[in-house]
Amino acid sequence: MVAPSILSANFGRLDDEIKAICDAGCDFVHVDVMDGHFVPNMTIGPVVVNAVAKVATKPLDIHLMVQNNTFFVDLFAPLKPEFISFHIEEEKHPHRLIQKIKGYGIKPAIVLNPHTPPSSIEYILEELDMVLLMSVNPGFGGQKFIPSVIEKARKLKSMIEEKGLKTLIEVDGGVNDKNAKELKSVGVDIVVAGNYVFSNPSYKDAISSLK
Ligand code: DX5
Ligand code: ZN
Numbered sequence: 316m317v318a319p320s321i322l323s324a325n326f327g328r329l330d331d332e333i334k335a336i337c338d339a340g341c342d343f344v345h346v347d348v349m350d351g352h353f354v355p356n357m358t359i360g361p362v363v364v365n366a367v368a369k370v371a372t373k374p375l376d377i378h379l380m381v382q383n384n385t386f387f388v389d390l391f392a393p394l395k396p397e398f399i400s401f402h403i404e405e406e407k408h409p410h411r412l413i414q415k416i417k418g419y420g421i422k423p424a425i426v427l428n429p430h431t432p433p434s435s436i437e438y439i440l441e442e443l444d445m446v447l448l449m450s451v452n453p454g455f456g457g458q459k460f461i462p463s464v465i466e467k468a469r470k471l472k473s474m475i476e477e478k479g480l481k482t483l484i485e486v487d488g489g490v491n492d493k494n495a496k497e498l499k500s501v502g503v504d505i506v507v508a509g510n511y512v513f514s515n516p517s518y519k520d521a522i523s524s525l526k
Contacts, residue, residue: 429464
């Protein structure tokens with residue numbers, strides 16, 4: 316599955332951009348929320364994400380890159396996204412936060428930065444619908460893919476299988492038509508792609524070549 320990251324969209328005509336990726340066959344709309352504290356960048360808040368939710372015909376995949384996860388979960392839950400993912404590096408009580416997300420009827424996901432091992436979520440894996448592996452340092456679109464994520468995805472996939480779970484694996488950052496194939500071969504279910512999709516004159520071609 317493919318989740319285009321709207322970070323690389325033209326925000327001057329966001330309505331059209333969202334409609335275009337949904338019509339082009341994406342599976343989810345990936346929304347990057349940055350607070351200027353957890354990552355050295357800021358993006359969008361509930362006012363803009365609400366506008367996105369209104370025009371999107373595909374479910375939202377909200378990726379929080381923030382310090383105060385609970386505050387942001389409460390803020391975005393009314394928009395009924397499919398997933399809310401938060402970084403394990405920035406959460407003291409992941410189990411509690413997962414229950415909160417589930418309580419809203421939203422699927423919880425945990426994000427791992429490039430240096431964070433899959434073992435960090437071993438005892439919480441069964442609570443998750445998805446694990447998001449960063450293949451760049453979070454904060455910006457258009458960065459170079461960090462190849463060690465391939466091995467990490469392979470490890471995570473065997474942990475999931477050993478436990479008999481159906482947890483999805485998503486990879487985010489520097490994904491293109493070349494590395495998507497390898498990601499799929501090691502068990503990745505969803506790729507996030509910002510620059511690759513939005514820099515292609517045909518979003519449809521970009522999404523189908525990733526698939
Ligand atoms: C990075 C974001 C990504 C990013 C992906 O912090 O989480 O979603 O926008 O963009 P590309 O595909 O351009 O690396
Ligand atoms: Zn993201």
